[in-house]
Amino acid sequence: MSFNSIVLVKQVPDTANISGQVMKDDGTVNRALLPAIFNHEDRIALEFALQVRDNYGGTVTVITMGPPRASDVLRECLFMGADEAYLISDRKFAGADTLATSYVLSEAIKKMGNFDIIFGGRQAIDGDTAQVGPQTAEKLNIPQVTYAMSIEGLNKDSITIKRKIEGGYEVLQAKLPVLVTVLKDAAFPRPFKAKRVMAYKNAKTLLELEKLVEGNSLLYIDQLKDEYIQKHIYIKTLTMDDLQLEVERCGVAGSPTKVHKVESVVLGAGTHEMIEPNKDGLNLLIDKLMEDHIFG
Ligand SMILES: Cc1cc2nc3c(=O)[nH]c(=O)nc-3n(C[C@H](O)[C@H](O)[C@H](O)COP(=O)(O)OP(=O)(O)OC[C@H]3O[C@@H](n4cnc5c(N)ncnc54)[C@H](O)[C@@H]3O)c2cc1C
DSSP states (O other): OOOOEEEEOOEEEOGGGOOGGGBOTTSOBOGGGSOEEEOHHHHHHHHHHHHHHHHHOOOEEEEEESOGGGHHHHHHHHHHTOSEEEEEOOGGGTTOOHHHHHHHHHHHHHHHOOOSEEEEESOOTTTOOOOHHHHHHHHHTOOEEEEEEEEEEEOSSEEEEEEEETTEEEEEEEESSEEEEEOTTSOOOOOOOHHHHHHHTTOBOHHHHHHHTTTSOHHHHHHHHHHHHHTTOBOEEEOHHHHTOOGGGSTGGGOOOOOOOOOOOOOOOSSOOOOOSSHHHHHHHHHHHHHTTSOO
C-alpha cells in the first residue's frame, strides 16, 4: 500500500523587507523587487509528504504557481527529496488573489490526477490568508484537514490527523483523497542531501533551457530538453494553454480581491514610562496593557 502526495509550495517575498515602494499601481506586489524565499510552512508540508513516502512508499510531486524564478523553490524541493516538480506559470496568472490561485492549482492537479494526499502550508507569509488550501480542496471536491500537527494513522481508505484547535487539539479521520494543511512547528524539515544537491542543482525549466542556449537552433533546445528529461532534471512547466483554463478566472481578471495598500508598520515608542521591576510595577503594566486592549 503506497501513497502519492502532491505538495503545494510557494515562493514568497521576504516580507521582513516589504515597503510601500514594492507595490505596483494595480495593487499587486512587485515581486521582482524583493528577495524571494521558500514559504516556511510549505517546507513542513513537504517534510510530511516525504515521511509518508518513507513509511509507506509512493511518490512526492511538488507544484508551485508563480513567475519563472519560482523554479528556485522547486529545486530546493528536489534537494530535499521530492520526486517530481511542476512550475505552473503564465503571464495571465499574475496578480492572482486566492480565488484565482486556487482555481489554477486545482485545475493543474486535475490534469496531473492520481493523488491520495495534497499537503500545503497553513499560511503563506505574504498574503497571510490561509485560504488557498481550503479553496483548492473545495474546487477538487475533497475533504480538507487544516492546522495539522501530526499524522496519527493512514490506510488505503482514510487518514487520521491530530490538528490544533483553540485551547488544545482534536483528532480527525478523513477519507482519501484529502487535502491537509500543516503548521510551522509540526515537523523539522530534513536537510538537503549533498548527493541530491549535486544531482538537481542543474535542474531546469524550458524557459531556463531556452535562456541557456539563446541564439541556438530550435532543434538544439528539443535535444537538450530530451537530455534533461532522461536525466530526470527537467522541471515541467504548465501554462494557460496546457491547462486550457478560463482566462477570466485567472490572474488579476479572476481576482475580486484587490490589495489596496501595503505598508510596513514600524512600532515606534512615542512616549515611554519606567515600570518598577516589582509586583506593583507588574500589576501596573498589566493594567495598562489591558487598558490598551493588548491583553485580555
Ligand atoms: C499583503 C498581501 C495581502 C493579500 N491579501 C489578500 C486577501 O486578503 N485575499 C486574497 O484573496 N488575496 C490576497 N493577497 C493575494 C495572495 O497573496 C495571493 O492570492 C496568493 O497567491 C495566495 O494567497 P496567500 O498568500 O494568502 O496564501 P495562503 O492561502 O496563506 O497559502 C496557504 C498555502 O497554500 C499554498 N499556496 C499558496 N499560494 C500558492 C501558489 N502560488 N502556488 C502553490 N501553492 C500555493 C501553500 O502551500 C501555502 O502555504 C494578498 C497578497 C499580499 C501580498
